Amino acid sequence: MKQKCNVKGCDKNKRRGGWCDMHYARNRRHGDLGSPLSTINNRSKHPLWSTYSAMRQRCYGKNWLNYVYYGGRGIKVCDRWLGENGLANFTADMGSKPTTAHSIDRINNDGDYEPSNCRWADRSVQSFNTRIGKNNKSGYRGVSWNSERHKWRVQISNKHIGYYASLEDAVSARRWAEILGAGVNVEVLKKHMPKP
Numbered sequence: 001m002k003q004k005c006n007v008k009g010c011d012k013n014k015r016r017g018g019w020c021d022m023h024y025a026r027n028r029r030h031g032d033l034g035s036p037l038s039t040i041n042n043r044s045k046h047p048l049w050s051t052y053s054a055m056r057q058r059c060y061g062k063n064w065l066n067y068v069y070y071g072g073r074g075i076k077v078c079d080r081w082l083g084e085n086g087l088a089n090f091t092a093d094m095g096s097k098p099t100t101a102h103s104i105d106r107i108n109n110d111g112d113y114e115p116s117n118c119r120w121a122d123r124s125v126q127s128f129n130t131r132i133g134k135n136n137k138s139g140y141r142g143v144s145w146n147s148e149r150h151k152w153r154v155q156i157s158n159k160h161i162g163y164y165a166s167l168e169d170a171v172s173a174r175r176w177a178e179i180l181g182a183g184v185n186v187e188v189l190k191k192h193m194p195k196p
Contacts, residue, residue: 048097051104052090055113056082075106078114094118142177143170 002013005020012020046052058070059077081090093115094104105121106113137145138152142161146153151163152170156177164170 046087046091048091048094049087051097052081052087055104056086059113073110075110076112078112080115081113094120138167138170140171140174142174143167 004010005012005014005023006018007020007023010020010023012022015021015024056077057064058066059075060071061067062071064071077086080086080093097103097120099122101122102120103122103126104113105119105126107117107119111117136143142154142156144153144155145151146163149163151165152167153163154161154170154173154177156174161173161177164173
């Protein structure tokens with residue numbers, strides 16, 4: 001005998017994560033399956049709902065694609081942003097997105113989602129604010145050892161900057177690339193940036 005969906009009142013058969021296909025898809029889009037459908041639909045019309053819902057799913061949705069990098073590492077959402085008034089409190093604390101290109105960014109990547117640790121940032125800002133990968137041997141963001149060339153590879157925002165023989169030159173190049181990315185005069189900085 002097939003088991004029924006975990007959502008109360010649903011008679012459909014379980015498929016993924018203990019839910020029927022419809023509730024699984026709804027959970028992926030909106031989260032919080034315990035809420036009545038009308039509440040979910042009203043919230044989903046809020047301009048920050050998808051950001052808010054995705055933030056919660058990253059921290060608490062064990063079946064969520066990137067859970068391992070958030071909730072799996074112990075990252076949480078502050079109590080103020082959870083519960084019945086969570087979306088309203090999140091909106092009051094964060095305000096509106098400056099543009100559609102902005103998304104929520106944690107200033108300290110090992111810190112929780114809370115007002116003092118979150119801001120709106122575009123992709124270029126977020127590319128500078130990434131945590132150091134567990135396989136990174138240099139100890140610096142965007143600087144990694146390339147065993148084929150036996151040199152340090154520098155990248156920023158997934159853009160290749162160059163290969164450097166010394167770690168010191170590679171770190172210097174990465175720092176200059178960060179400054180260049182912030183809109184400083186390229187011709188002036190090229191004079192100071194180490195040659196690959």
